[in-house]
Amino acid sequence: xxxxxxxxxxxxxxxxxxxxxxxxxxxxxxxxxxxxxxxxxxxxxxxxxxxxxxxxxxxxxxxxxxxxxxxxxxxxxxxxxxxxxxxxxxxxxxxxxxxxxxxxxxxxxxxxxxxxxxxxxxxxxxxxxxxxxxxxxxxxxxxxxxxxxxxxxxxxxxxxxxxxxxxxxxxxxxxxxxxxxxxxxxxxxxxxxxxxxxxxxxxxxxxxxxxxxxxxxxxxxxxxxxxxxxxxxxxxxxxxxxxxxxxxxxxxxxxxxxxxxxxxxxxxxxxxxxxxxxxxxxxxxxxxxxxxxxxxxxxxxxxxxxxxxxxxxxxxxxx
Amino acid sequence: xxxxxxxxxxxxxxxxxxxxxxxxxxxxxxxxxxxxxxxxxxxxxxxxxxxxxxxxxxxxxxxxxxxxxxxxxxxxxxxxxxxxxxxxxxxxxxxxxxxxxxxxxxxxxxxxxxxxxxxxxxxxxxxxxxxxxxxxxxxxxxxxxxxxxxxxxxxxxxxxxxxxxxxxxxxxxxxxxxxxxxxxxxxxxxxxxxxxxxxxxxxxxxxxxxxxxxxxxxxxxxxxxxxxxxxxxxxxxxxxxxxxxxxxxxxxxxxxxxxxxxxxxxxxxxxxxxxxxxxxxxxxxxxxxxxxxxxxxxxxxxxxxxxxxxxxxxxxxxxxxxxxxxxxxxxxxxxxxxxxxxxxxxxxxxxxxxxxxxxxxxxxxxxxxxxxxxxxxxxxxxxxxxxxxxxxxxxxxxxxxxxxxxxxxxxxxxxxxxxxx
Numbered sequence: 001x002x003x004x005x006x007x008x009x010x011x012x013x014x015x016x017x018x019x020x021x022x023x024x025x026x027x028x029x030x031x032x033x034x035x036x037x038x039x040x041x042x043x044x045x046x047x048x049x050x051x052x053x054x055x056x057x058x059x060x061x062x063x064x065x066x067x068x069x070x071x072x073x074x075x076x077x078x079x080x081x082x083x084x085x086x087x088x089x090x091x092x093x094x095x096x097x098x099x100x101x102x103x104x105x106x107x108x109x110x111x112x113x114x115x116x117x118x119x120x121x122x123x124x125x126x127x128x129x130x131x132x133x134x135x136x137x138x139x140x141x142x143x144x145x146x147x148x149x150x151x152x153x154x155x156x157x158x159x160x161x162x163x164x165x166x167x168x169x170x171x172x173x174x175x176x177x178x179x180x181x182x183x184x185x186x187x188x189x190x191x192x193x194x195x196x197x198x199x200x201x202x203x204x205x206x207x208x209x210x211x212x213x214x215x216x217x218x219x220x221x222x223x224x225x226x227x228x229x230x231x232x233x234x235x236x237x238x239x240x241x242x243x244x245x246x247x248x249x250x251x252x253x254x255x256x257x258x259x260x261x262x263x264x265x266x267x268x269x270x271x272x273x274x275x276x277x278x279x280x281x282x283x284x285x286x287x288x289x290x291x292x293x294x295x296x297x298x299x300x301x302x303x304x305x306x307x308x309x310x311x312x313x314x315x316x317x318x319x
Numbered sequence: 320x321x322x323x324x325x326x327x328x329x330x331x332x333x334x335x336x337x338x339x340x341x342x343x344x345x346x347x348x349x350x351x352x353x354x355x356x357x358x359x360x361x362x363x364x365x366x367x368x369x370x371x372x373x374x375x376x377x378x379x380x381x382x383x384x385x386x387x388x389x390x391x392x393x394x395x396x397x398x399x400x401x402x403x404x405x406x407x408x409x410x411x412x413x414x415x416x417x418x419x420x421x422x423x424x425x426x427x428x429x430x431x432x433x434x435x436x437x438x439x440x441x442x443x444x445x446x447x448x449x450x451x452x453x454x455x456x457x458x459x460x461x462x463x464x465x466x467x468x469x470x471x472x473x474x475x476x477x478x479x480x481x482x483x484x485x486x487x488x489x490x491x492x493x494x495x496x497x498x499x500x501x502x503x504x505x506x507x508x509x510x511x512x513x514x515x516x517x518x519x520x521x522x523x524x525x526x527x528x529x530x531x532x533x534x535x536x537x538x539x540x541x542x543x544x545x546x547x548x549x550x551x552x553x554x555x556x557x558x559x560x561x562x563x564x565x566x567x568x569x570x571x572x573x574x575x576x577x578x579x580x581x582x583x584x585x586x587x588x589x590x591x592x593x594x595x596x597x598x599x600x601x602x603x604x605x606x607x608x609x610x611x612x613x614x615x616x617x618x619x620x621x622x623x624x625x626x627x628x629x630x631x632x633x634x635x636x637x638x639x640x641x642x643x644x645x646x647x648x649x650x651x652x653x654x655x656x657x658x659x660x661x662x663x664x665x666x667x668x669x670x671x672x673x674x675x676x677x678x679x680x681x682x683x684x685x686x687x688x689x690x691x692x693x694x695x696x697x698x699x700x701x702x703x704x705x706x707x708x709x710x711x712x713x714x715x716x717x718x719x720x721x722x723x724x725x726x727x728x729x730x731x732x733x734x735x736x737x738x739x740x
Contacts, residue, residue: 096631097633119633119635145517185515210520
């Protein structure tokens with residue numbers, strides 16, 4: 001079965017996952033992102049690459065931050081951007097996802113940026129577009145269930161490359177809720193392809209997916225061993241509803257075992273950077289003292305995110 | 320399309336029960352088989368069906384086909400698939416928890432077709448898992464067994480009481496082994512694939528725990544238990560162990576699970592969403608072997624006609640199941656082919672052995688038996704397409720696949736009820 005992200009010639013026409021992208025494709029996206037970084041510093045923060053194109057942000061799951069960065073990215077490429085909050089739209093009145101897509105197609109959309117609570121929802125849209133002969137409309141996965149968040153993965157890779165110069169020999173630790181994290185999956189696939197030496201996932205067994213080792217990662221139950229000699233530490237958001245009940249005894253216990261503090265970070269390399277996809281739970285997965293320290297590159301991640309989303313949109317549009 | 324006496328001439332007659340496999344004619348009168356090979360004295364055929372080059376097999380017996388919604392379409396699909404006896408699980412709309420509903424279903428099937436529909440009544444009212452359904456009255460209304468539909472009730476005490484009560488009125492209990500809490504939120508087999516795709520998982524332990532619980536309670540209560548749609552290698556091993564120990568338990572497997580496994584989910588194909596989920600490659604192999612050795616008695620279609628609306632959604636939101644009754648024969652033949660079994664053995668799990676689980680006379684070709692027959696071309700290949708399916712549900716992961724073995728004629732109660740044009 002062909003990866004639906006690619007056309008018959010192997011060109012990237014949708015971005016659904018970082019899995020399946022070659023090292024060359026990932027590098028090209030990162031390089032293109034680098035070329036867009038300067039746009040934000042200009043007086044006129046626009047380039048005309050998507051002029052006349054319509055980008056629809058279809059968010060079935062709320063996320064102001066991600067939606068805003070996609071909106072800014074599209075506008076800086078001169079696209080017309082239409083934001084749809086699907087929680088208050090016709091979908092909430094019973095219209096199906098694909099009916100919504102059909103309607104937006106009829107409005108001559110050129111690109112869909114989709115966030116959905118179900119893993120695989122963007123794949124369904126791509127399959128539908130293919131079946132209905134509209135493969136010229138590009139789909140970007142802005143986060144689907146637990147599956148993927150490829151633009152976050154790319155901006156994380158950009159951040160790592162920016163601060164570490166490359167991926168060879170790097171040791172990277174992802175900490176916390178791997179089970180529910182689409183960011184973790186996207187980062188793992190990209191890191192693997194880009195040649196990181198060691199990718200570790202750190203957390204209690206309740207938050208580590210079955211056989212995750214098959215993706216090429218090491219599993220650590222203990223934070224100190226997971227952080228040992230790491231170059232990059234990525235703390236993942238722990239959602240409140242998972243802090244009690246059967247997944248974790250409490251936020252306090254999680255913080256005690258896996259919370260990033262300066263003390264615990266001593267196990268990592270002295271120049272290790274700390275990343276977080278946001279929004280953060282201060283005092284749970286990360287201490288404020290760490291989040292606000294010079295080691296944390298959390299705000300640059302956001303800045304890079306806009307450039308990387310511009311890169312994805314322009315590459316998909318043939319730029 | 321009715322005839323009183325029929326000669327099915329010169330087909331390859333296969334009776335899996337007796338292992339009979341010879342070119343012969345079959346003679347039918349008054350709905351029964353009156354002769355095989357030799358023309359009975361005084362027999363005069365009103366109709367002759369030429370079966371040269373075709374296999375004349377018993378009408379298929381399907382232990383799980385959801386006959387709901389457009390019932391007539393599903394009965395038409397059944398006969399197009401060569402199925403002449405089927406058991407309908409209770410988790411249809413409306414839920415089969417009232418004797419009148421079961422009676423109505425049986426009567427309707429008799430009115431529009433000669434297909435024998437044997438309802439499986441609900442074990443608990445509304446399948447809610449708390450109050451026992453009227454098992455005895457359901458049996459009197461024609462139910463062959465009672466079942467909780469998919470999975471076990473959340474409260475094991477209710478299961479215990481249900482098995483006690485079923486045993487006391489001699490009603491078999493059919494259970495799809497899935498521990499309630501371990502399976503209720505899952506949508507895929509717990510494995511590296513589910514982890515990669517980010518799909519909530521159902522561990523194999525959900526099946527093994529359920530089977531162990533049921534077996535313990537069956538021993539204690541004396542209930543007759545049949546496990547439906549076993550999905551894992553561990554499940555097969557548990558069933559084998561229980562049967563070796565002499566427990567009167569049986570099991571079946573969905574025909575699709577003999578061919579598909581978790582990798583067939585591909586890129587989130589909603590058509591491959593099943594309950595129980597498609598499991599690993601090793602599980603599929605164990606299911607194939609378990610069926611061949613007879614540990615698992617029957618292959619079932621798990622026919623679930625679903626509309627497009629419940630499948631044109633993301634994988635996690637898709638309703639589980641697929642249309643299947645018209646694919647039961649070719650999928651069973653393909654299983655036999657994969658294991659190099661002779662035809663007469665390939666047909667056992669969808670004929671005599673399935674009938675044995677039901678405890679009825681069916682699935683055989685023998686003089687004196689009701690003339691339920693499936694005449695098929697074992698060499699015919701066909702590509703599964705929506706337009707060719709008679710069921711109201713057109714969705715199956717086998718769409719576009721080429722299968723071998725096609726039903727040409729079906730007779731139910733001595734009446735030709737399907738003829739492929």
